[in-house]
Amino acid sequence: MTSGPSLVRQISVRLVAAAVIVSLIEIIGVLFLYSADHPKLAEEWVNAQSERIHAALTSGDASQLAQLDVPYGAEDWTFLVHDSKRHPRFQQDAKNAATFDPLPAPIDHDWTRIARDDSPIVLYGSRHLPNDAWLTIGVTGKSLPLFAPVFMREAYAHVIVPVAPVTILLLALNVFIVRRMLAPLSQAASEVDALDPSRMETRLSVPSTPREVRALVLAMNRALDRLAQAMQTLESFTADAAHEMRTPLSILKLRVEALEPGPAKNALREDVAAMTRLVNQMLDLAQADTLDAQLTQAVDLPTLARDVIERMLPVAVARGCDIELKNEGGGSIKGHAEALSRVLTNLIDNAIAHSPKNHSIDVVVGPGPRLIVRDRGPGFSRESAEHLFRRFWRGASPGRAGAGLGLAIAQSILSRHGATITADNAVDGGAVFTIQWIQESLS
Template sequence: MISLRRQLLVTVLAVSVVATALSGTLAFVRARDEANALFDYQLRQLALALSDRPFGAEVPRLGGVAGFDFVIQVWDRFGVRRYYSHPHRVLPDRAQLGFATVPTSEGNWRVFSLARPDQVIQVAQPLRVRQRLALAAAWRTVAPVLWVLPLLLLAAWWVIGRGLRPLDRLASEVGQRNPEALAPIPLSHTPEEAQPLVAALNALLDRLAAALDRQRAFTADAAHELRTPLTALKLQLQWLEHADSDAERRTALTELAAGHARVMHVLEQLLTLARSEGAPIAHQPVDLARLARDVLATQAPLAEARAIDLGLDAAPDGATVTGDATALRSLVGNLVANALRHAPRQGRVDVRVTAERDGVLLEVADNGPGIAEAERERVFDRFYRAADAGEGGSGLGLAIVQAVAQRHGATIVLDGADLGGLSVRVRFPLPASGD
């Protein structure tokens, strides 16, 4: 599990440690350079101070702490060494004028040699002395930071905790809500950085509230719609039980089978509508002309039983839309089934699929009674039936058509047909370039 508090603390600790290490390194390098420049100046000044002493004069021992002494050598003009302040030191017997770093068995030494007419003076110092002093100077610079580092980390822990406290309050507020509390979370006391998250959460709550409202309405409508056919089934069963003759029993069985078919049809439509509104659709190319041809093949027996002329006028090169083939099959099937149900015997139902410049047009027209213009908006409501809709319908066909069309970005227009009945036009947009 990802912890913002832990990540921030680790980041602050890492940055503090790296910054301390860099500052310590820079302090050491700077202190070493300054110490080298200072000690070079001291070597030169000491050599100049000794240059005016007469040859053979007693040269006092300089320094007194082991490891910090200067080592002095003096040669006369003939190259004979006249003075050596520390005979035990291992330094070269010849002097290189000016500054030089000389490697010896005791480590590297910094040497300055000065030539005078009657003598040569050499002053030397071990480099480890300079390094020790540079390290001490760097430690004095870094030590306060190291002492303050724990306080900085403690302050960072407190500041981070205080900064994340609004998120804790937000999590507590959301956690204490019951499943029915879908009111938006107020943004007044929400930090600016968390407002996009809260806004997205509020949008999700709005969608959940709308989905729950649709579910409640759907459940209520379904319960109301199923009550009538189930009651009819119960009465038909009672009629069957009390039938006195074979003819009455056959009639009761016929009515019972028809009632069962109506209930199954309503249930299938309810399931189709639920899938059309809730399940995600696939984004695949679908040949709408071929799909319509398959649907008409399955509906042909019903058309033949009522002597209805069922025809298809489809583009020869196909008409491709982007979407879910199963959902689109349900859309075409419901439109054709509605047209066949409302067309009179020996009537006519025409299906046309046309590829247009800005999309694909599906049109289903019949020569039935049509729908009054005042009712054309209401027929998309669940379980709504027009006054002249007749028997056999569930009132869900056009609701399913609208749900599928909306999810595919299509528009639906109801109009009078040239055949005299109703024309339903569904216009699909062109497939996206990436599909």
Template sequence: MLFAIFDVAIVVFLYTSQPESLAEELLTLEAGKANSTETLPRDLLAGPPGAKRWVVRIVDTPHRPRAPEQLRAPNGTARLIDWTQRERVAGGYRISGVRSVGSPQHPYWLFMEFEGGGIRPYAPVIGNEIVQHVALPLIPLSVLMLLFNIVAVRRVLRPLRRAESEVDALDPENGLTRLSEPPSPREVVTLVSAVNRALDRLEATMGTLRLFTANAAHELRTPLSIMQMALMQLPPGKERDALRNDTEMMIRLVGQLLDLTQAESLVVEADQRVDLAGVGREIVAELTPKAYAMDREIRFTDLGAATIAGHREAIVRIYRNLIENALSHAPGPTPIEVVVGPGPQISVRDHGKGIEESDLAFIFDRAC
């Protein structure tokens, strides 16, 4: 839009600074209203807008003698040619001239003369020039610019869309994933590089947090073990049993916290296979003495087809945590039922009151 306005301003300035050219164009434009029948149309007889005096007449045709005094050019030439003369008069200017019109079969000549002032009579000429030299060239140019902008914008946005897809596909459990940097444009490359650097800083921060948690859990084990041995030296009684249970719960929580921090750094090899039934039997055999001491029973059932790709140590921790939680929360002498299969699944049932319905949505939250 600004370019078009600037172009129009240039056309107006150039033509207003060349009054002779305006006069020639004006007479040519008015003569173009004539037809080949030697009958002057009404719009030609009306003349240009704002003309104080307008005269137009046919001065030569194949059937009408020439009027030499009207055909004579300002330089004195009496030949039949197009000519234009502009002269100053009181209150403005006078423009006169001759133009050849009609068809090749019926040619004739027009003499035109008008007096006026200001730029208003030239409005049709300037408007015609704006249409021909501004509007018409700008239409294809605007279409080409629009197509170019569409292609350019799509090319620029293509790597952004790819980066958006990669951001949406980022896995919180895999902190090593980064966005692929496109070769161009430079602005998109800079943005993607900044995002990757932010991911690097975030991964470093999470690594520091995991390391702190692991160290804290590891350091807590020793004082808790010492506390547990010191409790064994207290006289038997309800208070000692209560303190012992609380200490065992703290030891179990610290162990689970350490298992959690270690599990986040586990890498599962593609060819690493684990037999859920075999691991289940080992853990049940390991925890059975503890269950008997609590007057409890652990029942194990293998329904088959339970070999999966996974990390054996992590699965051992899952078994142990589930069974220990069942032993801690199941009521009375009810059995703990461990079932493997069919297929890649395990279940531990403790016959307790279960989880409150209001808490089901939060059972996988770490804070619960």
């Protein structure tokens, strides 16, 4: 599932869109005001063409004046340039001379006049150029295309140039402020992602501002308090229930043993053994959640494996199997010896349950902080691999029926020891469970 854009980005995009809309409104407002003021537009148009003609006049190439194109939007035009002594220097004739009145001689001041205000418009103007020359110009054309460059020039000079830098600065400041204000929310999200179910005492850092984020974080912390309390109640109930069931099961086991031999007794014995195993696993699971403060013992892995194998060997022999220990340089780690013993016991017990008779189970220690348990059974399917460590999940196997808690308990205990457990199928058959500690060996 892909995540959407961040809140900072969404706010920033909306701020930019708002700034663009405001700028467009300002530009439209300028265009609207100028569109109704033809004298002002005519004056600005004559100014723009005066600059254009003056640039060609001072280029040093007299032919530049003759090569000037008709202005954008104009249908026809004519202009006359006088030198500083008011003598004609250059004249651009119109294509249709009848359109324009004769251009007058320059006078001592600039002027602009609209001879016809309907479409097409006809206007005249005169300007004193910087090189002391004089320009008189006439043009005709439809008002909208003729004045379009003036509109753009005015929008650029009165909207874009003065407003754009301020708008960009305000947008940058707004984005910076939004990012700073939402930083506590991003920090809270990171802390939520880092929450570990095995560390239920962890709480989110409470920011001083903004008030809304602070209220959200406080509410999440209260929710975590309630969740931790519920988990603690559930764990206590599981442990208490399992502990209370041990005595009735022991009594039931004694009564079953007192029965006459036969198929019914054997079936009851297997049922009681399965219930006893389930109760013990429930106790292991409840105790696995309280190991965090007890992981201080130096545990020698070869010694641990040897002790567990000695306890499990009679069970393996009764099933017609053998257990072989291979020490490849296993080291010591810091943890809880009894809990790790339960993990290895569960793995070997599973291997015994799934191994055929007259086959060996390998327990490999090392190199370094690593344990491997390998059987010669049928292994597991690719579909089963995704569920092996799920609580109460049991695969379809010919081995002894269980509650589906052994591997879940092992993973829970190992995660608190900073170790991982993985399951694979051996190339020549059988399942391989590998325990690897992330911490370095103590030896």
